[in-house]
Amino acid sequence: MTADIVARKLGAPLDIIIPRKLIDIDNKEHAIGAIMEDGTAYIDKEIVKLLSLNNQYIEKEKAHQIQEIRRRNSSYSKSSLNYNFKDKTVILIDDGAATGATLIVAAKWIRNQHQQSQSGSL
Numbered sequence: 001m002t003a004d005i006v007a008r009k010l011g012a013p014l015d016i017i018i019p020r021k022l023i024d025i026d027n028k029e030h031a032i033g034a035i036m037e038d039g040t041a042y043i044d045k046e047i048v049k050l051l052s053l054n055n056q057y058i059e060k061e062k063a064h065q066i067q068e069i070r071r072r073n074s075s076y077s078k079s080s081l082n083y084n085f086k087d088k089t090v091i092l093i094d095d096g097a098a099t100g101a102t103l104i105v106a107a108k109w110i111r112n113q114h115q116q117s118q119s120g121s122l
Helices: 002-010 045-051 055-075 101-119
Strands: 020-024 027-035 041-043
Touching (some): 020 055, 020 101, 027 045, 027 101
Antiparallel strands (some): 020 027, 027 041
């Protein structure tokens, strides 16, 4: 795994978050956005409009991908799902970033987690 190699080279801890791309109904390789387990999402509105995708399809795809994230999370032995980004540098690594959607949603989610921890919500 690319992230493991980078973490070892930097002597840094490794943690995993799992974003999932939201796929185009006609092209499984093409992302129309991405989502995190808690529902944090990024939707490429221009692509959705261009493809004339309806909200019902998008919501169904979100639910499907959240279910897949949960399945994958359960297969990794994580001691805690509480992330603490205070005073830390975060390096996002995605070894398959084609459209950037999963990196965008991961960055958005990390920012939200950091803001919540700063306000004492976590």
